[in-house]
Amino acid sequence: MAENKLEIKVMQDSTERVVELNSMSPEAAIAFSKIITALAEIVANTPGAEGINIGLIRGSAAAVAGGTTDQINAINNCFEEVVKNQCTINEVVSPWRDIQALFKSNGLYYEASFKIENKSIPIYSKIKENKKFITKTPREKREYELCFYKGELSQAGGNNPNLHIKVDSQERPLIIDCSPASAKKATRFLYENIMISAWKHGQKGNPKYCDTYANETQFKELELFIEKYNKIESKVDALIFLHDKCVELIKFNEFKTLRKLMRLFDHDSIDINEVKTILVVTKSFKDFDDIDLTRKSLLQLFNQKIPSKSK
Amino acid sequence: MFKLDNLFKSTSTSLPANFIAAAVELNSAGEAIHAGILFSADGHKHLLHFNGSVYLEDDSFEDWYVSKYFEVIPPSVASAFFVHSLLIKRDSTPKFGFYFPGSFYQEGQYHAPQKKWEYMTCVGFCLNVIASFVEGDMYLNYKDWDVGNFEGPEDYIRETLELIKRGDPEADEHLIIRDIRRITPDEYLASAFFDQLPISKSTIDTIINTIRAKLTEIAKGGIAA
Numbered sequence: 001m002a003e004n005k006l007e008i009k010v011m012q013d014s015t016e017r018v019v020e021l022n023s024m025s026p027e028a029a030i031a032f033s034k035i036i037t038a039l040a041e042i043v044a045n046t047p048g049a050e051g052i053n054i055g056l057i058r059g060s061a062a063a064v065a066g067g068t069t070d071q072i073n074a075i076n077n078c079f080e081e082v083v084k085n086q087c088t089i090n091e092v093v094s095p096w097r098d099i100q101a102l103f104k105s106n107g108l109y110y111e112a113s114f115k116i117e118n119k120s121i122p123i124y125s126k127i128k129e130n131k132k133f134i135t136k137t138p139r140e141k142r143e144y145e146l147c148f149y150k151g152e153l154s155q156a157g158g159n160n161p162n163l164h165i166k167v168d169s170q171e172r173p174l175i176i177d178c179s180p181a182s183a184k185k186a187t188r189f190l191y192e193n194i195m196i197s198a199w200k201h202g203q204k205g206n207p208k209y210c211d212t213y214a215n216e217t218q219f220k221e222l223e224l225f226i227e228k229y230n231k232i233e234s235k236v237d238a239l240i241f242l243h244d245k246c247v248e249l250i251k252f253n254e255f256k257t258l259r260k261l262m263r264l265f266d267h268d269s270i271d272i273n274e275v276k277t278i279l280v281v282t283k284s285f286k287d288f289d290d291i292d293l294t295r296k297s298l299l300q301l302f303n304q305k306i307p308s309k310s311k
Numbered sequence: 312m313f314k315l316d317n318l319f320k321s322t323s324t325s326l327p328a329n330f331i332a333a334a335v336e337l338n339s340a341g342e343a344i345h346a347g348i349l350f351s352a353d354g355h356k357h358l359l360h361f362n363g364s365v366y367l368e369d370d371s372f373e374d375w376y377v378s379k380y381f382e383v384i385p386p387s388v389a390s391a392f393f394v395h396s397l398l399i400k401r402d403s404t405p406k407f408g409f410y411f412p413g414s415f416y417q418e419g420q421y422h423a424p425q426k427k428w429e430y431m432t433c434v435g436f437c438l439n440v441i442a443s444f445v446e447g448d449m450y451l452n453y454k455d456w457d458v459g460n461f462e463g464p465e466d467y468i469r470e471t472l473e474l475i476k477r478g479d480p481e482a483d484e485h486l487i488i489r490d491i492r493r494i495t496p497d498e499y500l501a502s503a504f505f506d507q508l509p510i511s512k513s514t515i516d517t518i519i520n521t522i523r524a525k526l527t528e529i530a531k532g533g534i535a536a
Contacts, residue, residue, distance in 0.1 A: 131369060132369060132370055134355050134369070134370075135354070137352075137353040137354075137355075137390075235353070235390055236352070236390060236393055236394060236397075239390060239391060239394040240394055240397065240398075243394060243398070272385075272387050272388055272391075273387070273388055273389075273390040273391040274391075276388040276391035277391045277394060279446065280391065280395060280417075280443060280444055281417075283417065283443060283446070284417060284422070299446065305387070306385040306387060306388075
């Protein structure tokens with residue numbers, strides 16, 4: 001039967017003796033106990049590795065996690081993500097980091113390898129020479145989703161102001177809640193095509209109006225931006241993407257589109273880092289007509305989100 | 312409010328997952344010899360500093376730093392600060408010199424009255440980074456420092472003047488001298504205690520001797536890791 005396992009061995013201690021289980025130096029014993037603990041945590045927390053047991057090899061200070069091909073592949077695949085700092089599970093990254101810290105410290109020597117269907121994959125050098133493993137921060141799940149709609153505006157206003165938009169494929173008009181001022185502004189599109197963005201809170205209630213777009217190019221540009229922005233998995237990469245978009249609009253003097261972009265982030269559900277990123281990149285242009293009011297609104301939102309003393 | 316206990320070591324094991332702090336490296340006598348910005352975004356600690364080149368180090372930096380959270384920067388924006396640092400690391404090209412004209416880094420670009428005079432000390436670099444990140448127009452009232460109260464050998468002034476002139480032979484000497492200044496690493500650390508911008512030298516002077524005494528004590532083993 002094919003052998004599948006992850007094995008980590010304490011090879012020699014600092015006096016270059018072979019490490020044996022029945023007589024270890026204190027430093028080897030400490031290292032070995034850390035390895036067993038880390039291995040147990042890796043097995044317990046790696047998705048797809050359920051059911052794997054840990055064992056020791058008689059005579060030598062080697063800890064082994066053995067299982068089926070699928071189980072060991074699951075650990076190996078997750079390990080590859082950890083190496084690339086792409087793994088978001090802290091309970092997996094942390095024990096691999098502990099193993100890495102052992103390998104990086106001087107004095108003891110180790111061997112580490114996967115065996116999958118009898119094929120050996122050494123991993124000691126990869127672990128030792130890599131930069132410190134860190135858990136990738138995933139994007140936080142948003143409570144609200146920004147959606148883009150276009151269709152014929154069939155109604156605007158009412159006692160609880162809203163917009164009724166006949167979206168092509170749907171029988172019933174979409175109802176978007178809005179402020180009286182927004183309903184009044186939207187009336188110029190009555191019985192015509194309107195393009196808007198709105199905040200949707202799951203299935204709860206009607207979406208809440210965000211902004212209107214008179215220009216299809218701008219509407220599509222922002223819709224596409226948000227679509228790509230939402231797909232970015234890492235928080236930092238998303239902020240860089242947002243920053244770069246603002247810089248691009250500034251570079252081409254597209255301050256009207258920049259204003260529209262900024263308004264998409266003027267909502268209570270937005271993370272404070274997103275607001276701050278926009279504030280930093282637009283600081284030099286804070287008095288520009290096209291964006292000054294929107295920027296002030298974002299600054300107000302920012303100040304509301306932080307404790308009173310640090311502004 | 313000034314509380315000396317708010318100084319901490321960068322090697323502390325009980326640091327929060329998000330923070331941004333002024334950081335200084337001490338010599339064995341407790342003098343602050345280098346400055347940087349220590350920050351952590353979602354548990355990932357980094358040190359941004361300028362030592363001839365810009366370094367954005369991860370958790371493995373070996374020297375320890377005495378630090379103070381910036382009162383003017385909320386810890387919740389540490390991720391945005393990380394992005395700010397990445398861009399500066401990517402795009403800036405500072406050179407060493409005792410020069411600070413009220414400049415700042417924005418989108419990694421150096422903004423100053425004379426763009427090509429991108430000279431600064433380790434402290435000047437930190438101030439340039441912070442200046443564009445905070446909302447106020449100025450972080451430090453940098454004009455409070457000048458060649459008149461320059462802390463350091465007079466040779467530094469002459470060398471900085473010669474350095475900038477070498478890079479820009481047409482430069483007006485008076486313009487250069489006007490912005491030659493030295494804000495020391497411990498003054499930079501002291502600035503982190505204040506939250507009303509811009510921070511003046513006289514404000515910093517109210518606590519600087521206390522800070523210096525504390526740093527001496529720390530160098531002798533005053534704060535546990």
